[in-house]
Every structure is written in C-alpha cells, then in structure tokens.
Amino acid sequence: MREMHYKNTSLHGELKVPGDKSISHRAIMFGAVANGVTTIDGFLLGDDCLSTVDCFRKMGVQISIEDEQVTVIGKGWDGLKEPIDILDVGNSGTTTRLMLGILAGRPIHAVIIGDESIAKRPMKRVTDPLREMNASIDGREGGQYTPLSIRGGNLQNITYTSPVASAQVKSAILLAGIQTKGITTVIEPETSRDHTERMIRQFGGAVEVHNQKVAVRGPQNLTATHISVPGDISSAAFFLVAGAITPSSSITLHHVGLNPTRNGIIRVLEKMGAKMEIVEENVSEGAEPIGSITISTSTLKGITVGGEIIPTLIDEIPIIALLATQASGETIIKDAEELKVKETNRIDSVVSQLKKLGANIEATDDGMKIIGPTNLHGAEVESFHDHRIGMMLSIASFISETPIHLKNPDAISVSYPNFFRDLESLLT
Ligand SMILES: O=C(O)C1=C[C@@H](OP(=O)(O)O)[C@@H](O)[C@H](O)C1
Numbered sequence: 345m346r347e348m349h350y351k352n353t354s355l356h357g358e359l360k361v362p363g364d365k366s367i368s369h370r371a372i373m374f375g376a377v378a379n380g381v382t383t384i385d386g387f388l389l390g391d392d393c394l395s396t397v398d399c400f401r402k403m404g405v406q407i408s409i410e411d412e413q414v415t416v417i418g419k420g421w422d423g424l425k426e427p428i429d430i431l432d433v434g435n436s437g438t439t440t441r442l443m444l445g446i447l448a449g450r451p452i453h454a455v456i457i458g459d460e461s462i463a464k465r466p467m468k469r470v471t472d473p474l475r476e477m478n479a480s481i482d483g484r485e486g487g488q489y490t491p492l493s494i495r496g497g498n499l500q501n502i503t504y505t506s507p508v509a510s511a512q513v514k515s516a517i518l519l520a521g522i523q524t525k526g527i528t529t530v531i532e533p534e535t536s537r538d539h540t541e542r543m544i545r546q547f548g549g550a551v552e553v554h555n556q557k558v559a560v561r562g563p564q565n566l567t568a569t570h571i572s573v574p575g576d577i578s579s580a581a582f583f584l585v586a587g588a589i590t591p592s593s594s595i596t597l598h599h600v601g602l603n604p605t606r607n608g609i610i611r612v613l614e615k616m617g618a619k620m621e622i623v624e625e626n627v628s629e630g631a632e633p634i635g636s637i638t639i640s641t642s643t644l645k646g647i648t649v650g651g652e653i654i655p656t657l658i659d660e661i662p663i664i665a666l667l668a669t670q671a672s673g674e675t676i677i678k679d680a681e682e683l684k685v686k687e688t689n690r691i692d693s694v695v696s697q698l699k700k701l702g703a704n705i706e707a708t709d710d711g712m713k714i715i716g717p718t719n720l721h722g723a724e725v726e727s728f729h730d731h732r733i734g735m736m737l738s739i740a741s742f743i744s745e746t747p748i749h750l751k752n753p754d755a756i757s758v759s760y761p762n763f764f765r766d767l768e769s770l771l772t
Pocket residue numbers: 365366367438509510511512513515536537658659682
C-alpha cells in the first residue's frame with residue numbers, strides 16, 4: 345500500500361522519461377535474429393522488456409546489459425536454439441504475441457507461460473493467422489490462452505485481414521512472413537503503431553506500406569544495427585496530464601518519441617486546450633521522431649475521442665480519463681473495446697477506481713463518459729496489478745483533497761521502474 349497526497353504541491357522542472365517499451369522489446373527481438381552485434385541505447389529496464397531478454401537468452405542469444413546500454417549477439421534466424429526451459433513472458437502481451445510470430449518460422453519447439461493477467465488475454469488473434477500459415481500451435485482452450493506450445497517451420501505466406509487494429513497482431517504476422525517465401529500481407533482496420541515496420545528497415549530489410557496494408561516479401565535476412573530508443577510517450581503521458589491539471593505547474597519532458605502512430609495523447613491535449621509547446625529534434629533518416637514537450641497548468645474542455653485516433657493512444661486512455669475529470673463538460677471515449685483485453689479490463693478498472701475518488705464517470709460498451717470538472721477526494725484504490733492503472737491513480741493524488749492509498753503499486757515497474765523517483769524530482 346502506498347499513501348500519496350500531493351495536493352498543494354506543484355510540478356516544475358525537466359525530466360527524461362525512460363525508453364519506449366514497444367521499441368525496446370522489438371530491438372531485442374530483431375537483434376536476436378539479425379546477423380551481427382546489435383547495440384541499443386536508452387533501453388527500458390522495465391519488467392516487461394526484461395521478460396523479453398530472459399526469453400531470448402533461454403533460446404541461446406547472448407544479451408548483455410549495462411545500465412540502459414544493451415548488446416545483442418545475433419546469429420541470424422537459425423541462431424535461435426530450442427529452449428530447454430519454459431519461456432516465461434511475465435505480464436507482457438507484446439513479448440507473447442511478437443515472439444509467437446518469430447517462433448512460427450523456426451523449426452523448434454517452445455512452451456510459453458505468463459502471469460495470471462496474461463492467462464486471460466486473447467491469443468487466438470495471433471494463433472489463428474499463424475496456424476493458417478502452417479505453424480503448429482496448441483494451448484489452453486484450443487490455443488486461445490497461455491500456456492501455449494508452438495512448433496514452427498515450413499510456413500506458407502498469407503494475406504490476412506485483421507479484425508482489430510493491433511500492432512501486436514500485425515507484428516506477429518510480419519515477423520512470421522519475413523521468414524516465409526512469397527509475400528505476406530496484413531490489412532488492418534485502422535493504422536496501429538508502426539515500430540515493427542520501421543525496425544525491419546533499420547535492420548536492412550524491406551517492407552511495403554500503403555495506408556492500412558503492410559506487406560513483406562520473404563525470406564529476408566536482417567543485419568545488426570544500432571538502435572537508439574526514444575523516451576516512451578506512453579510514460580510521458582502521465583506527467584503531461586499531471587502538468588496540465590496541477591495548479592501553478594510547468595514541466596518539460598525531453599527526448600520523447602513523437603511517432604505519429606503513437607502521438608494521439610498530444611492531439612487530445614491540444615484539442616482539450618492544454619498549454620503545450622513541442623520542439624522536434626533532428627533525427628537521422630528512418631529513425632523514430634523525437635522532441636521535447638513543455639506543458640503548463642491549463643483550462644481544459646471536454647471532447648469526444650474515438651475512431652482512428654484510438655490505436656494511437658490506446659494505452660493512454662486511463663490517464664485521459666483522469667484528465668477528463670478536470671475538463672469542463674462531457675468527454676466521451678468511444679471505439680475503445682480493446683481496453684477490455686489489456687492487463688486488466690481497463691474500462692472497468694478505470695471507472696471503478698475513479699468513481700471511488702468522486703469522479704463523475706460511467707462505463708459504456710466501447711469506452712466511457714466523464715463529466716467534469718470534479719473535485720476528487722482520497723480513498724483506498726487498487727492497481728489490480730496493472731501498471732497504467734497504478735500510475736493514473738498516483739497522478740490523481742495531485743488534485744485529490746485527501747490522501748490516496750494505492751494497493752499494489754509495485755506493478756508500475758512493468759513499464760516505469762523509477763516512476764515515483766521521477767515524480768518526486770518534479771515536486772516544488
Ligand atoms: O505492439 C506493441 O508494442 C503494443 C501494442 C498495443 O497492443 P495491441 O497490439 O494489442 O493493440 C499496446 O497496447 C501495447 O502496450 C504495446
């Protein structure tokens with residue numbers, strides 16, 4: 345249990361948030377199957393990315409970590425060895441689904457397990473297309489849930505129309521397709537984050553992108569490179585909202601990833617009227633865009649968030665809900681059913697916990713409705729072992745009249761191990 349009460353404190357100063365979780369996972373995976381030595385800087389030392397490291401080490405890949413600098417010794421696709429041990433993905437959906445895509449093309453057997461939350465997350469969305477490609481996958485309830493076992497190799501290319509805009513589904517199929525003769529195509533209903541596509545190119549591979557249609561021609565060998573991981577905009581989002589809703593505050597976040605398929609939170613803040621300034625940094629051709637963001641206490645208005653912006657801010661919806669409690673008028677979040685299959689059902693967990701703090705918030709079938717502004721008060725709340733719920737409730741303590749007691753704050757280390765240290769560094 346953590347007691348928090350930051351009311352009457354304001355936020356000032358500068359911060360560099362830790363590395364992007366999605367890019368850190370992918371840098372390890374691509375490094376592991378490329379030929380040569382991949383170096384990574386700004387790597388996120390969060391529990392989820394360390395699960396990815398652990399799984400690839402179990403497949404014989406040498407990975408050394410010194411602070412946020414990582415070296416991966418890649419020996420090509422064939423360098424992955426059949427693991428003697430079970431691959432434990434911990435709490436990480438990204439590890440599970442992307443690794444399944446890689447394993448689908450390998451003539452080895454592997455067993456994947458994770459924690460209680462992973463055991464509830466839908467895997468059929470990747471096991472179905474990978475089976476269609478010829479991978480042999482079994483698992484609980486016919487391969488819908490972990491534990492899963494996979495024996496890959498001898499794949500056939502496919503054209504797959506995904507029912508969900510999910511970068512994990514898209515990436516799993518591309519990672520299988522890039523090992524397979526012919527063209528593998530994924531068509532998604534909206535554009536999801538494109539880190540895999542960018543990384544294929546950074547590792548010397550080729551991928552074609554036309555709107556929501558992404559195609560790879562296989563087989564392709566990848567070549568080791570250097571990856572500089574930008575700060576995670578999904579982690580920055582907690583401080584952006586803290587800066588906007590806390591009186592007399594102004595903070596600058598440096599080196600934040602500004603990839604257009606991830607920057608929905610910026611567009612939402614702008615539309616709600618946040619006082620914000622962005623300075624883009626120069627990056628080399630093909631690299632992820634980065635910049636610094638300054639945000640100050642703002643007068644906010646409610647808006648509707650839905651449609652194609654949803655995949656670009658899916659992980660930021662818990663903190664957008666808190667933001668909306670401080671905006672005048674109604675905020676509607678719609679088209680976000682995917683929230684139900686994250687670390688928790690994030691519609692239920694956000695609504696139930698913000699209600700305890702006094703928010704005017706209701707769940708809908710595909711999101712939530714919030715009416716603001718509301719004065720929040722303290723209560724005993726619960727992260728449900730979901731890092732993003734834990735961080736959102738911690739930020740609520742900047743505007744809560746009385747202390748907030750957060751159960752299971754440890755889950756935050758999944759994506760932001762030094763969250764409280766960084767938060768306290770901005771207090772004045
Ligand atoms: O590809 C990725 O790195 C991720 C994709 C998203 O999930 P979905 O693909 O399930 O939408 C996101 O919620 C997750 O935190 C990371």
